[in-house]
Amino acid sequence: MPEHGGNLRDAKRLYGRDDWIDLSAGLNPAWYPAPALTDNAWHRLPEPDPALVDAACAYYGAPHMLAVAGTQAAIQALPRLRPPSRVVIAAPSYAEHAHHWALHGHAARQVPYAELADAVDGCEVMVVCNPNNPTGAAVPRAQLLDWADRLARRGGWLVVDEAFADTDGAHSVADRAGHAGLIVLRSVGKFFGLAGVRLGFVAARPDLLAALDELLGPWQVSGPAQQVGKAALLDQAWQRATRATLQRSGQRLHDLLAAHGIEGSGTALFQWWPEARPEQLHDHMARRGIWVRLFRTGPRGIRLGLPPDEAAWTRLATALNEWTRESK
Structure with missing residues (x-):
């Protein structure tokens, strides 16, 4: 690990x-100062709250989103939704991306940020943290959208981890995640300081979100996490x-x-x-x-x-x- x-x-x-x-x-x-929870927050099974997803879509500007138990859940699951593929992970980067793509039969390699443009046509999946963790390097939005289009034309994916994008979202592509092949990960753990609630979101086309939801199973996000997350996302x-x-x-x-x-x-x-x-x-x-x-x-x-x-x-x-x- x-x-x-x-x-x-x-x-x-x-x-x-x-x-x-x-x-x-x-x-x-x-x-973020967590609000008081409803009396039954710890008792009821945590049905997905559509209002939480609506709040996330409004905050992140995304057309469709799925709430997950932290973006780590999506990082572990996405490699299981594709047949063996050639995968490029921007490097250095959050280590879990390379770890999990390599675990599931993919030919994963790490490529420095400066060399990504030359690598995009030689892979089916590219994973980019934007801004990067740990260096803060950023790929311009227009460049990401071009890469996403090129990958999508051959059934590929561009996975953009925007966990640290809340303080400066100039290069965010979450609003375009309804397009084929573009998957965006967002987290309430960093900007909101709520890593302990284990809440994140995936923005992508509805069919991919449905497949991811099916793989992750029911009751992904706890009731308390949904209530706290919704309050944080709405508090402008x-x-x-x-x-x-x-x-x-x-x-x-x-x-x-x-x-x-x-x-x-x-x-x-x-x-x-x-x-x-x-x-x-x-x-x-x-x-x-x-x-x-x-x-x-x-x-x-x-x-x-x-x-x-x-x-x-x-x-x-x-x-x-x-x-x-x-x-x-």
Whole structure:
């Protein structure tokens, strides 16, 4: 199983401490305040709520969507809906994509973002995180739509993972996901900071969504998750204020790293950079109670999410100061 952030139990087991600042997952640290649930939310079987899908379609601008138990559920299921295919996964990328396409008989290979345009005509499926996790690289919307059309003409798919697109949706293609061959994944875990509810959405043509729904089975999304997700997707005032706050915080993180000689890239929710000594930096931070995301391979680097409060910003700045001094 690929490594992931958010594994604080591992941090505690390896380093002790109870005062962890978790910057490893790239989630909004000021998560959406979940509303009170209806009295029977934990009792009833979770029938799919059409109002949740309507709210998602309005928020993401997609013509058709399916609610799933986090986009991870779709990432694991989509490879099972195709015969063996040649699959290109943009790299570096969220590791679960390559892992699951390779598990189900597909000829999967990873291709750097700069080489995707040359690879599109040599595959039946292309998978692109846009913006990319972990680097923040983005493929222009017009380029994605061209690739989707070319793949669709030969029965192929373009799968676009837009899990981090909420803070800047300029390149989103969710509104075109009613076209053949285009599949878009969206998540409430990142921007809304609600990773624990396990709720995501797939935008695609109705026939593909029906096949995916059949494969995933009944009661995919819990009743409480549906209620919380619907409230978050409908709360436009919170969304506007949060988007502005995250843009400021993301720039602050970028500037903090730059002040220590680190040129990061990413989104409003995280910064990533190739690091010559990633294991040592990861250990340095962990010994100070700061859990960051270590990328050991392809390329080796570090990703940081946003600190949750001023005390955490101060601890991060202090740890970076100490790392800079020790590295000289």
